[in-house]
Amino acid sequence: MLTTAIFVPLIVAAVTLAIPAKHAHLARPLAIVTSFVPLVVVGITWARFEIGDGLQLVESAKWIPSLGISYSVGVDGLSLPLVGLTALLFTVSMVFPFDDLGKSRPYYATFLFLEAISLGVFLALDLILFFVFWDLSLVGMYFLIGVWGHGDSQRSALKFFLYTLLGSLALLLGILGIYLYTEPRTFDMVEIIRTTPVPAGGVAATLIFLALGIGFAVKTPLVPFHTWLPPAHVDAPAPASTILAGVLLKMGTYGFIRISLQMLPETFQRFALPLGIVAVVSILYGALVAMAQTNLKRVIAYTSVNHMGYVILGIAAAGAIGSGSDASRSIAMTGAVVEMVAHGLITGALFLVSGSILARGGTYELDQYGGLAGRAPRLAGITMLAAFASLGLPGLAGFVAEFQIFAGTLGVYPWLAGIGLLGIVITAALFLRMIQQVFLGDLPVRWDDWRDLGRAELFALVPLAVLVIVIGVVPSWLIRVIDSFSQVVARG
Secondary structure (H helix, E strand, O other), X not given: OHHHHHHHHHHHHHHHHHOOHHHHHHHHHHHHHHHHHHHXXXXXXXXHOOOOOOOEEEEXXXXXXXXXXXXXXXXXXXXXXXXXXXXXXXXHHHHXXXXXXXXXHHHHHHHHHHHHHHHHHHHEOEHHHHHHHHHHHHHHHHHHHHHHOOOOHHHHHHHHHHHHHHHHHHHHHHHHHHHHHOOOOOOEXXXXXXXXXXXXXXXXXXXXXXXXXXXXXXXXXXXXXOOOHHHHHHHOOHHHHHHHHHHXXXXXXXXXXXXXXXXXXHHHHHHHHHHHHHHHHHHHHHHHHHHOOOEHHHHHHHHHHHHHHHHHHHHHHHOOOOOOOHHHHHHHHHHHHHHHHHHHHHHHHHHHHHHHHHHHHOOOEHHHOOOHHHHOHHHHHHHHHHHHHHOOOOOOHHHHHHHHHHHHHHOOOHHHHHHHHHHHHHHHHHHHHHHXXXXXXXOOHHHOOOOOXXXXXXXHXXXXXXXXXXXXXXXXXXXXXXXXXXXXXHOO
């Protein structure tokens, strides 16, 4: 079933490219229908998921036996929510109306290809399979930014590709380092997590951890490895920005948990405090720099640096084995994973909204707008909902995540939690200012004919907004699944 979720979009991507030019209009409906296949698979998997049973629905086949490489996929309480988030964001991104520049077939084929690859990253249970999917994700996003972006999109796409490729090379070195300590030689992630073959002390474990950490830090991104992110977001089409923020950034945080923490737990413990400090720097830096921006997309991009800092802070607290109680570390881990989901929904919606604003106004500059709430109440309502969720308003998804992160971190690194809380205050200020500049005040005369969100835009945005509210009000259905994983990690 999980293999179906990966390979159906991949096969249909090839079919989409082969559609004759005179039938190019079929590419979009075909891609949208295909994107529902992973959604259905996620729904069935969630219904069948047994809380507390670890990895489930495992599918495995030999790939390169001589090297201990296999095709192996499965889900647990960490990967299932991220697979669901991925399937949903790709569907709404393809539903969202976008000018494909007359290249609808390659545009939707690229989206389907990237969906298959992204699902593969979160489902893979073999390190080489994980790395193959990880590296291929760069290709899909490179073309989405470079071909369908705007502004200096080709330069931004190149910077994105080179930065993340260098991170991938560091990741590969770390993976090979782990492999050399396995006996018999294997890339089986389940077996490596069970045996943790890399010795905790010594130079080798440190170098392996740092190589992995650089690879994941670039993708997350953490300060100072974040400089590729703002130009990539600003020049990418809105649907691609949604996938970049909502899915690709989560690959980095997922890697920190699945590989760095689970495969090198004692080494992670040694570096948990420095990682937590870097996370707090990212929280404050991302918020402060976002506050200084005048470009709507840059504001949202830098808040992603801020929010990924929250995630890493929770992961650092969860990995500090021996510090604080198991309960505190478990809460921090659950909060980190909920934050991944919440950030994907919230920031995904904000980037789609930015696309709607650009399509109507032709600019992201905040000072060019004002008073749009009266002219476009649906646009204003969804933007304000996402902004309030991002700043952590109770009753919305962001609050559930951030409350757990800080509650757990207070039991492990109370001073880091106290400093990190300042980021929430700054985030609240910058989002309130953004709302004021775009939606409140006097409406400029040139926007008298401003159109509100259309039907296709609502079809894409409403599911995200509804989930932000549902997770904020009734989060137990999500937390129960994640807790089944977090408690295992917290016990070390």
